Amino acid sequence: MRDSACKGQTEHFFPPHGEQADAREQREAVARAICLSCTVLLPCREYARRHREQGYWGAENDEQRLEVRRRASRNHHRPPAEPPIAAQG
Numbered sequence: 676m677r678d679s680a681c682k683g684q685t686e687h688f689f690p691p692h693g694e695q696a697d698a699r700e701q702r703e704a705v706a707r708a709i710c711l712s713c714t715v716l717l718p719c720r721e722y723a724r725r726h727r728e729q730g731y732w733g734a735e736n737d738e739q740r741l742e743v744r745r746r747a748s749r750n751h752h753r754p755p756a757e758p759p760i761a762a763q764g
């Protein structure tokens with residue numbers, strides 16, 4: 676929190692009630708620019724993913740975090756790769 680670039684600018688990170696898609700796109704573009712200048716981007720992103728936060732955190736919105744969780748879940752359930760076939764000789 677101490678090092679966050681978004682301090683005092685929460686209006687860019689959480690949607691107002693009834694926000695329209697184009698307004699959201701503009702708001703998240705501003706939030707993204709702030710996040711990309713932030714020195715704690717990676718720990719912030721990890722925190723939000725782990726705690727299933729709502730809003731824009733670590734240059735990710737809710738849908739992007741959901742997609743990361745889905746991808747991780749798919750990879751978790753994938754069977755391990757077959758070992759390479761040994762050369763015969």
Ligand code: SF4
Pocket residue numbers: 678679680681682688709710711713714715716717719720731732733734
């Ligand atoms: S990465 Fe973005 S949301 Fe996270 S602390 Fe920095 S500016 Fe705030």
